[in-house]
Amino acid sequence: MSLPLNHTLIRQLEDRCFRAWPALDCRTEHGWLQRFSGGYTKRANSINALGSNTQFTLQIKDELEAAYCERNLPPIWRLTPLAPEDVDATLAAQGYRRIDESYIQVASLDDRFAADPVVTIAPAPSPKWLAGFAALSPVAPHHRQTMARMLTAIESPVGFAQVEQAGRLVGFALGVVDGDHVGLFDVLVAPEARRRGLARRLTQSIGAWGCQHGARFAYLQVVATNEAALPLYATLGFKTVYSYAYRVP
Structure with missing residues (x-):
């Protein structure tokens, strides 16, 4: 079961996820959070939208990706409902694959x-x-x-x-x-x-x-194809607040 989208709640949960899984280095540009951790895990080495002030053009895309190229890392875009609507289609048109569709779920304790x-x-x-x-x-x-x-x-x-x-x-x-x-x-x-x-x-x-x-609440991230975990979490009252996916070259 999913809840109606609430961008304020999404931003709060995003910030909690960032703090709970801290990257070794971070940079904020044009409303995007860039996370760098030497390639260990996608979420700690990804580009993430921060909300209403997030900007996106092809020039901004190239600027953000350059920081990953400098570190010999692939540019990984983690797309949540906070990202501008045209980002996903633009990346798809440039051949980026969409992978690991995932849910952020919350339950009352x-x-x-x-x-x-x-x-x-x-x-x-x-x-x-x-x-x-x-x-x-x-x-x-x-x-x-x-x-x-x-x-x-x-x-x-x-x-x-x-x-x-x-x-x-x-x-x-x-x-x-x-x-x-x-x-x-x-x-x-x-x-x-x-x-x-x-x-x-x-x-x-x-x-x-x-x-x-x-x-008073628990939250988690689970891949949409995890058929073992999803029924378990449902029995404990977890409901989907929003979903995200990665776009990778």
């Missing part, structure tokens, strides 16, 4: 979000957490140092959730509290531990942890 004793949440990632998360994501070896820098740069309160079985970490999730919202990121379950409800338990536990830190 109610009694469906209860802490599970199998899930432990720490304020900082242990070396074991970082190694297990990188292996399961997977994160390329040359990006692992960048990953660690980004995760440890998140402003608190932040919670690194894990599930351990037989001495091995088989479940991961990340929670970031920002005001009255807690963001849920990167719920990962090892293949051998799937279909046991661990994704639900991780999600519920992050929500409960967020409540303890003053959050």
Whole structure:
């Protein structure tokens, strides 16, 4: 289920997402936020519209993309409802592919979000957490140092959730509290531990942890084709506020 578009709410959620997944370097030009992180994740290396003052012409497009070329990065456009209407069609006409359609969803934190004793949440990632998360994501070896820098740069309160079985970490999730919202990121379950409800338990536990830190709502980003996650999130009350997609050369 989707909610009517609310550009003020969209901008608030965008800002929360940017703070929760901080890029190593940022620049604002012509109403666009450029994020740079050495190529680790699309969202941390993308061009994002900031709202009503966002401008777009072919000259502006070339200016924004030049900063990525200087860093030997592909220019990745992350298009939300805040982007000018002609951007998507212009990029499509120039051969940019549209990929990874995704939803931003929000839920009220109610009694469906209860802490599970199998899930432990720490304020900082242990070396074991970082190694297990990188292996399961997977994160390329040359990006692992960048990953660690980004995760440890998140402003608190932040919670690194894990599930351990037989001495091995088989479940991961990340929670970031920002005001009255807690963001849920990167719920990962090892293949051998799937279909046991661990994704639900991780999600519920992050929500409960967020409540303890003053959050009243949870938000997340989920790829539109994730047929396993979408029904789970729906049962916990998550509704789509808006969608976005990437345009890549």
